[in-house]
Amino acid sequence: MQSTQGLFTLFSALSFTMSLGCGSGHKFKEPNVPVETAPIAQPEGEDAVIDTGSPVTDETGTVSTVPSPALPVVKDPEPVACSTLYNIPGTANPFLAGMPEGTEIVYPASVDRAPLNSPVLVTPTDRQCFEAGRYLYFRVEGMIAHGNMDDQKSDADGLPTAPATHTLESVHKISNVKAPINSLIGIFLDDRTPEERPEPPATLDFNTGNQRDFKTLAPEIGQIFFIGDGKDATGKLQGFTVPVGTTRLYLAIMDAYEWNNNLGKLSGGILWVKP
Ligand SMILES: [Ca+2]
Numbered sequence: 001m002q003s004t005q006g007l008f009t010l011f012s013a014l015s016f017t018m019s020l021g022c023g024s025g026h027k028f029k030e031p032n033v034p035v036e037t038a039p040i041a042q043p044e045g046e047d048a049v050i051d052t053g054s055p056v057t058d059e060t061g062t063v064s065t066v067p068s069p070a071l072p073v074v075k076d077p078e079p080v081a082c083s084t085l086y087n088i089p090g091t092a093n094p095f096l097a098g099m100p101e102g103t104e105i106v107y108p109a110s111v112d113r114a115p116l117n118s119p120v121l122v123t124p125t126d127r128q129c130f131e132a133g134r135y136l137y138f139r140v141e142g143m144i145a146h147g148n149m150d151d152q153k154s155d156a157d158g159l160p161t162a163p164a165t166h167t168l169e170s171v172h173k174i175s176n177v178k179a180p181i182n183s184l185i186g187i188f189l190d191d192r193t194p195e196e197r198p199e200p201p202a203t204l205d206f207n208t209g210n211q212r213d214f215k216t217l218a219p220e221i222g223q224i225f226f227i228g229d230g231k232d233a234t235g236k237l238q239g240f241t242v243p244v245g246t247t248r249l250y251l252a253i254m255d256a257y258e259w260n261n262n263l264g265k266l267s268g269g270i271l272w273v274k275p
């Protein structure tokens, strides 16, 4: 009988222990794990720190002077294409971005019209590359001329000796911009036409070398920004942050007025670091 009682006591103790762990009212709570918000890697960025084998203290407090084996160098991932190939004619006027066919911008000598002078809408191959906060990069090739003279030609960085701004300033509530003539410029839009926005964003200024030599740039919806050849003075790709609400990206050419007489074209694609 005593051994039966002993077993009963043991069983009761086990049941009590299990009820503490699994009984109702003691639901297991997941620990709060922060969602990883790792920044998107910069292209061609600094390599990971190389282990130089500096002294390491072990659990016993002994300092080891034996060099630890060198860690492999981890390179940041290279950006890859996130759009179909685009072609931007010199006649692409950024102030017609998102505007319907038939829209006109009247300059003293002639008129720019949509869609003939509309900027180029970039089609992403993956919608995720237009997610807010993501960095886009640009691959750009070609030559542009802001008029029909040979000495008006340049690459996508534009003519640094010819700083420009739109003579009509902000149009359709798209911001004005200051940038070298001929340079590649861009504008993010949401689903609204630009005119539905309450105010045009501030005018960004890229007319000095320093102003163009940013590592990253975060333009607003409806705010024209300089892209140039997409690289800084050291040849490194510049990152452009996608603003909240973006559904469209237009690319155009910098001029002061009258895009319809421009020559040449730029081509390329947008890039991203695939998550
Ligand atoms: Ca550049």
Ligand SMILES: [Ca+2]
Binding pocket: 146, 147, 255, 257, 258, 259, 260, 261, 262
């Ligand atoms: Ca022109």
